[in-house]
Amino acid sequence: MQNTRIVKRPEYAVDSVDNALRILLLLQEREWLRIAEAARELGVAPSTAHRLMSTLVFRGFALQDDQRRYTAGPSLAAGPAQRHVRGLVATARPHLEALAVQSRETVNLVERVGASVRFLFSAEGPQLLRVGDRTGTVLPALTSSGGLAALAALPDAVVEQLYTGRGAQLGGHALTPAELADLRRELAETRARGYSRNLGRTEPEIAAVGVALALPERPGTLAVTLSAPISRAAALERPETVAPLRAACAALQRDFAI
Structure with missing residues (x-):
């Protein structure tokens, strides 16, 4: 026995x-x-x-x-939250890989959780000089193109509560009135432009643009971004680059709705 x-x-x-x-x-x-x-x-x-x-x-x-x-969080790789991530990545992967080939830049699926964003999946572009895989990286939403795109999909009142409420004070991400006003202006510009822009804000040598996924049940949570060396920043904002990014997001929205 x-x-x-x-x-x-x-x-x-x-x-x-x-x-x-x-x-x-x-x-x-x-x-x-x-x-x-x-x-x-x-x-x-x-x-x-x-x-x-x-x-x-x-x-x-x-x-x-x-x-x-x-x-x-990303350091805890098990449980329902991780199964949720795997489901999102499985649906998004074909679209992201196709966009990486078409744009020749690295494509990322980003999820905003509160005042942070985490990179769920990266499809690297084929160019020799490129941005590497950022899967698992967590950044402040304010400093990333995906985070800014997601925040721009939210009403200003929700954004204000996120950065001025008690949770913001306890979490250490509260903004001053001047900083909040700057954020409001940037989000308004993002909405008018149709995509977010990050020029060396996260890392000096990296540029990125992002588009939020318009999901009625999860507004302001998911975004797709294109990342490139800052020497190719201008190319990221060309219509022939932004249009495929928007098309990929539209296709993903349809697949997530199924």
């Missing part, structure tokens, strides 16, 4: 570490998790749960959305 070893909680267990690990398990089990739910599961105060979750966000294990819910 095989002996079964029972693993007990060690007497020297550090409660904060144990609670952080329990939150990681919750994030793996569920697509979304709120602070109140985490606090109830752990038997701690919401302020304690929030401090733990903020640390996990900082380390890439969690991301916060507009509704102040948390989902697994």
Whole structure:
């Protein structure tokens, strides 16, 4: 008869570490998790749960959305959130790879979660000098073309709440009135232009343009971007480059709606 070893909680267990690990398990089990739910599961105060979750966000294990819910971050590659990502990538991949061949630049599928964006998939362009695969990268939405495109698809009131509300203060991404006014102007220009623009903002040698996917059930969450060395920035904004990008987004919108 095989002996079964029972693993007990060690007497020297550090409660904060144990609670952080329990939150990681919750994030793996569920697509979304709120602070109140985490606090109830752990038997701690919401302020304690929030401090733990903020640390996990900082380390890439969690991301916060507009509704102040948390989902697994790129450092936590399992669970419902990851299955959701795999489904999006499976649908988008043929379109992104075809666009990479046509545009000869690197194409990215980007998801905005709250004030951050994560790169879900990259299809590298065929040119020798190109932007590499950025899958898994997380950036502030304000500094990326995909994030700006997604934010431009939201009403100004939603954007203002995202960057001035209590969640913004706690998350460290709150904007001053002057910074918010600058963002409003940039988003208005993006809407008028029909695509976002990033010229060396994320990295000095990289340029990018982005178009948001118009998904009625998920407005302002997904975008497709084209990235190139900044020496080819002007080419990214030519009609013969932007038109295929928009066409790819329209095709993706139809596929996601099925």
